[in-house]
Amino acid sequence: MSDAPSPLHAVPAQGGSHRLRQRAAKELRSITVIVVYLWALLALFDLYRTIILDEAHVSLQEQGFAFINALVLGKVMFIAEALNVGTRFRDRALIWSILYGAFTFALVLMIFHVIEHVAVGALHGQHVAESIQVYERGGWKGLVARALIMFVALIPFFGFREVSRAIGPKTLHRLLFERGAKFPGPDA
Incomplete structure (x- = not known):
């Protein structure tokens, strides 16, 4: 019989809670x-x-x-x-990853936006088309316009995310918020 404690009674490493x-x-x-x-x-x-x-x-x-x-x-x-939704083009040029992420998340957000307004409309006794029409004040045209605006508005968000992923969040933070900071690349 071994004197080693069983795995069930093992004490977690002190760094485990710190990492968590x-x-x-x-x-x-x-x-x-x-x-x-x-x-x-x-x-x-x-x-x-x-x-x-x-x-x-x-x-x-x-x-x-x-x-x-x-x-x-x-x-x-x-x-x-x-x-990992929207990460399909992460191995390609950053622009494709940025545009694909913005497009994918614009669709995801618009789908949930529609679901939300259909649910609110249902609570008020409205049909699906009626609840979208009333909220959007333009029906499907309004919804498509909102989706396109959301796509364009998400491009900078995903631009920062992907650039941060590529160069590291600390480097991006330093470049954005430290006076006179330069990128430590070949052109710096």
């Missing part, structure tokens, strides 16, 4: 960036819609809904990223 906290902090920062970016985007959509519809006031309720929507869509985007 680091990973949790990294994921919290990641989802916070996603939610803030989406919230700004959705809040601006609602503000733009308010201006276009010539409404005299900016509804705080609409702006609050944009934040809740950003939380939900941010979680969807975070999960989709964890499932």
Whole structure:
């Protein structure tokens, strides 16, 4: 009989909980960036819609809904990223990875956006087409226009993500936020 403790009673390495906290902090920062970016985007959509519809006031309720929507869509985007959605062209030139990520996530976000508004419409006794029409004020044309705007708006988001992946997040942070920082490449 061996004197070694059984694996069931093994004490985890001291660094294990530290790594877990680091990973949790990294994921919290990641989802916070996603939610803030989406919230700004959705809040601006609602503000733009308010201006276009010539409404005299900016509804705080609409702006609050944009934040809740950003939380939900941010979680969807975070999960989709964890499932490697939109990574098909990661081995190609960065531009293709950026455009494919923006396109894929614009589709994912629009699908969940439609599902959300259909569900809200169903709660108010509306049919699918009616709930989309009422919300979008332009039916399918409005939905397609919103999807295209979302695609274009996500290009910078994925641009930063892919450049950060390529050169490293610390290097990107230094280049963006440190005065006089230069890229340590052959042209630097």
